[in-house]
Amino acid sequence: MREGLLRRMPACAALAVLVSLTTLASCSSVTPGARNAEASHDVGTPISAQDLAVWNIDVAPDGRGLPPGSGDVAGGAHIFAAKCAACHGAQGQGGLGDQLIGGQGTLTSAKPKRTVGSYWPYATTLFDYIRRAMPYNAPESLSADEVYAVSAFLLNQNGIVPANTRLDAASLPRVVMPNRDGFVPDPRPGRL
Numbered sequence: 001m002r003e004g005l006l007r008r009m010p011a012c013a014a015l016a017v018l019v020s021l022t023t024l025a026s027c028s029s030v031t032p033g034a035r036n037a038e039a040s041h042d043v044g045t046p047i048s049a050q051d052l053a054v055w056n057i058d059v060a061p062d063g064r065g066l067p068p069g070s071g072d073v074a075g076g077a078h079i080f081a082a083k084c085a086a087c088h089g090a091q092g093q094g095g096l097g098d099q100l101i102g103g104q105g106t107l108t109s110a111k112p113k114r115t116v117g118s119y120w121p122y123a124t125t126l127f128d129y130i131r132r133a134m135p136y137n138a139p140e141s142l143s144a145d146e147v148y149a150v151s152a153f154l155l156n157q158n159g160i161v162p163a164n165t166r167l168d169a170a171s172l173p174r175v176v177m178p179n180r181d182g183f184v185p186d187p188r189p190g191r192l
């Protein structure tokens, strides 16, 4: 047992090194210089407001946390073709990555297609998700303007906003998603 534990340790250590290298690599591809990889964030070391700000990027359903900037459908079409279509398909039909467009009206069918357009309750989540996680191979590499634009494009292609839409921190939270009221609280004790 003990021997087995010891034998597994080097692999764990190697994984830890790999993980931290990956983290560092992705940090350096963020908004240039935004994350201070040199700063010590050890337990007991207070983090500066500046260092915290670059990690504190969550956007609430009501839009709290959305950054300044804006982007429109036309701009988003270019970004999508250049940085998203390789995985999500030219029409957002899916490929290596999920289907992002279509699926409306299928949720109650035998084969529900849960996409951004058919399933997601808040448009603001789209901004949050794309900004922190996409493109899959370069997360956090898009500017706020680019994330607004590609969100506008995806919402337009899903028939949710018109083609002349420009989104920003004020207008994105006002977009009403088709499945907004499709979620119900779980009545079981201890659940939300």
Ligand code: HEC
Pocket: 079, 080, 083, 084, 085, 086, 087, 088, 096, 097, 098, 099, 100, 114, 115, 116, 126, 129, 130, 134, 135, 136, 137, 142, 150
């Ligand atoms: C290298 C491939 C790749 C690229 C490029 C890429 N994605 Fe993705 N995307 C994925 C994968 C894989 C997932 C599923 C991730 C998961 O479930 O953890 C995903 C998931 C998503 C989702 C969530 C879909 C859902 O219904 O859960 C959205 C939205 C999204 N991508 C948008 C984008 C946008 C916008 C771009 C371009 C800026 C982009 N992606 C570029 C691979 C990619």
